[in-house]
Amino acid sequence: MNAWAATSTCTPRCARQAAPRVSALRLACRYAALAGALAAGAAAGERLADRRTMRLRAAAVLRALGIRVAVTVPGAGALSVPRPPGGPGTLIVADHISWLDVLTLLAVEPVTVLAKGEVGRWPVLGPLARKAGTRFIDREGLRALPHVVAELAGLLREGRSVLVFPQGTTWCSAAAGRFRRATFQAAVDAGAPVRPVTVTYAQHGIPSTVAAFLGDEGFGRSLHRVAAAGGLTVRVTVHPPLEPAGDRRALAERAQRVIRAGEPPAHG
Structure with a gap:
């Protein structure tokens, strides 16, 4: 197994509703709103690369699905760490539970995303x-790994902030899996700060795995479960940045400890 080929012990059976599903009428309304939001995104064309446009489009998709976003930022700042002129961007690292993670974080602050190659082949999205x-990266391509790290370091040196999911695959909670x-190494090479971010999901305040996208589950099935979820909120907890001190192993372990500490206790 190589550095990208992470595997999860979570299966689609881990994804469960923690609250009653919405009515058939509400579900139909959500699908109609989603179609409109996606059509608007497609119509934006190359303007999606514009930060304001991307933020609005990502927020529109979440709103169409009835998802509320709550952001907690200890201290000052957003996802990216304020940088001096000519300074590097921020390596933003988050736990990975769902395809909704990306949309949610883009709705908070549009940044460059490092994603698995399969995402580029998904319909519509x-x-x-x-x-x-x-x-996009090929998680099976070990030979391409040094090139990916070098490209990522180059983006950071240019002042661009990049979002990555170091677990390498999705799990049902922030506490699962280990960070690759x-x-x-890209943050160390570029001298870029690392911003840990915890992403968690709840339904009516109860921790929920309904948004988890696991194993070989198809995107359509996951989308339907999310669209039918009642009272779904995604909470984004933005932690103080870490300086790129020490080696990559120590930095990864520090980031994972911070992210896990930001996950609320699960209900039995």
Whole structure:
């Protein structure tokens, strides 16, 4: 197994509703709103690369699905760390639960996303991701790993902030899996700060796995479960940045400890 080929012990059976599903009428209204939001995104064309446009389009998709976003930022700042003129961008690292993670974080602050190659082949969302400037990686391509790290370091040196999911695959909670170290090398090479972010999901305040996108589950099935979810909120907890001190292993471990500490306790 190589550095990208992470595997998860979570299966689609881990994804469960923690609250009653919405009515058939409400579900139909959500699908209609989603179609409109996606059509508007497609119509934006190359303008999706514009930060304001991307933020609005991502927020519109979440709103269409009835998803509320709550952002907690200890201290000052957003996802990216304020940088001096000519300074590097921020390596934003988050736990990975769902395809909704990307949309949610883009609705908070549009940044460059490093995503698995499969995302680029998804219907509807794939073309939108490409237009938004997403960088795709082949998780099975070990030989390409040094090139990916070098490209990521180059983006950071240019002052661009990049979002990565170091777990390498999705899990049902922030506490699962371990962080892969490769992307942290880019922060070390570029002297870029690392911003840990915890992403969690709840339904009517109860921690929920309904948004989890796991195993070999098809995108359509996952979308339907999310669209039918009642009272779904995604909480984004933005933690203080970490300086790129030490080696990539220590940096990855520090980031994962911070992110796990930001996850609320699960209900039994």
